Amino acid sequence: MLALRNAHLGVAAPPGGPLFDLLARDGRLAAIGPAGTLPLPPGARVLDARGGLVVPCFADIHTHIDKTHVVAETGAAAGDLFAAIGRMAAHRATWTADQVASRMERALGEAWSWGTRMLRTHLDWPAVEAPLALEVFADKRRHWAGRVELQAVSLTPLEVLGEGDAAARVARALRAAGAAMGAFVYRQADLEARLGRVFRAAADAGIALDLHVDEGLDADAAALASVARLARAHGLAGRVVCGHACSLAMQPRAQALATLDACAAAGVTLVALPTTNAYLQGSWDETPVERGITRVAEARAAGVRVCFATDNVADCFYPYGGYDLVDIFDKAVLLAHLRDPAAWLDAITVAPAAAMGAPDAPFAPGAGADWVVFAARGAAGLLAPEGRARARRTVIRNGGIVDDRTPH
Numbered sequence: 001m002l003a004l005r006n007a008h009l010g011v012a013a014p015p016g017g018p019l020f021d022l023l024a025r026d027g028r029l030a031a032i033g034p035a036g037t038l039p040l041p042p043g044a045r046v047l048d049a050r051g052g053l054v055v056p057c058f059a060d061i062h063t064h065i066d067k068t069h070v071v072a073e074t075g076a077a078a079g080d081l082f083a084a085i086g087r088m089a090a091h092r093a094t095w096t097a098d099q100v101a102s103r104m105e106r107a108l109g110e111a112w113s114w115g116t117r118m119l120r121t122h123l124d125w126p127a128v129e130a131p132l133a134l135e136v137f138a139d140k141r142r143h144w145a146g147r148v149e150l151q152a153v154s155l156t157p158l159e160v161l162g163e164g165d166a167a168a169r170v171a172r173a174l175r176a177a178g179a180a181m182g183a184f185v186y187r188q189a190d191l192e193a194r195l196g197r198v199f200r201a202a203a204d205a206g207i208a209l210d211l212h213v214d215e216g217l218d219a220d221a222a223a224l225a226s227v228a229r230l231a232r233a234h235g236l237a238g239r240v241v242c243g244h245a246c247s248l249a250m251q252p253r254a255q256a257l258a259t260l261d262a263c264a265a266a267g268v269t270l271v272a273l274p275t276t277n278a279y280l281q282g283s284w285d286e287t288p289v290e291r292g293i294t295r296v297a298e299a300r301a302a303g304v305r306v307c308f309a310t311d312n313v314a315d316c317f318y319p320y321g322g323y324d325l326v327d328i329f330d331k332a333v334l335l336a337h338l339r340d341p342a343a344w345l346d347a348i349t350v351a352p353a354a355a356m357g358a359p360d361a362p363f364a365p366g367a368g369a370d371w372v373v374f375a376a377r378g379a380a381g382l383l384a385p386e387g388r389a390r391a392r393r394t395v396i397r398n399g400g401i402v403d404d405r406t407p408h
């Protein structure tokens with residue numbers, strides 16, 4: 001039994017604050033009340049948050065753990081997305097199952113230690129046949145069950161996936177594997193027709209979609225509007241996630257807002273990837289004027305569910321970084337000029353969890369006792385390195401404190 005006292009809840013705080021006491025029993029939240037109002041059961045382990053920020057454990061909805069930590073071998077691509085795609089294709093031809101497994105293990109160990117409880121990874125899936133990473137992923141999903149809940153999405157160029165019956169064949173393999181379908185969608189010829197085949201295949205197979213959409217700064221990259229139309233037409237509300245949408249920031253405001261209204265109506269979730277977008281988008285020959293991040297504030301105002309996620313780590317798409325979503329939050333606040341950081345903590349916690357099928361109310365009695373406790377007093381405190389340091393946060397999983405000696 002764990003009593004967490006004097007906690008400042010960063011997400012979904014009930015009335016009666018500002019500080020709360022929480023009691024965890026058998027891995028669940030047994031009771032919650034304003035600080036000082038809960039009787040302390042004898043024998044409970046007490047953790048005094050001293051007014052520090054407490055959030056539900058993180059959900060990282062967009063990663064690539066099959067190709068992470070390879071930048072020493074691939075080199076960085078100096079901001080050129082298509083150069084990075086080419087380099088990764090050459091590198092992928094050399095992959096072995098053992099290499100993929102050790103990369104995934106390293107990424108998941110990092111994510112777990114920072115307080116992530118759910119993680120979705122794209123798997124490079126360049127042709128119709130399933131890649132070797134799929135089986136490795138299935139092993140890791142079993143191995144990490146109960147610590148980091150894993151989901152997979154295929155990542156195939158639209159010119160491959162949208163051809164003939166390719167999408168239907170990939171969808172069958174994904175349904176068997178319990179995974180979702182994805183594609184890289186950017187200004188391809190016959191985009192709408194190809195995307196239509198992808199949506200039809202997903203709807204027929206009963207699987208979700210998670211697409212890399214409009215990852216570039218050409219204003220005529222407008223696949224997001226097609227995605228919203230198709231999601232409605234195929235009855236896939238709530239089952240479509242779009243990452244990137246960088247070009248939305250380059251389009252006339254009225255056009256962008258119309259697209260976001262359509263996304264809201266179609267139940268499309270939008271994921272901004274601040275590190276990879278800032279690195280790959282905008283000029284490298286001179287100081288970049290464009291920032292690469294999509295219109296997150298306008299999306300939220302339109303009623304679209306908005307998430308921030310990690311995307312690439314230490315590969316040719318983004319040569320730096322790690323699996324701490326607080327670092328991503330920090331970059332998002334800065335790049336998107338978010339006036340009130342506290343109002344965006346849901347974008348790395350409950351919003352991605354809901355998009356991944358776990359729409360829990362995190363601080364309601366009976367919810368899982370999976371929390372991250374910070375010494376920092378509020379969201380702004382997380383924007384200082386000291387505020388988000390490993391030594392200044394405590395991860396609670398299943399009602400127990402996870403420390404560095406906990407085997408994983």
Ligand SMILES: [Zn+2]
Pocket residue numbers: 062063064122212243311312
């Ligand atoms: Zn990605």
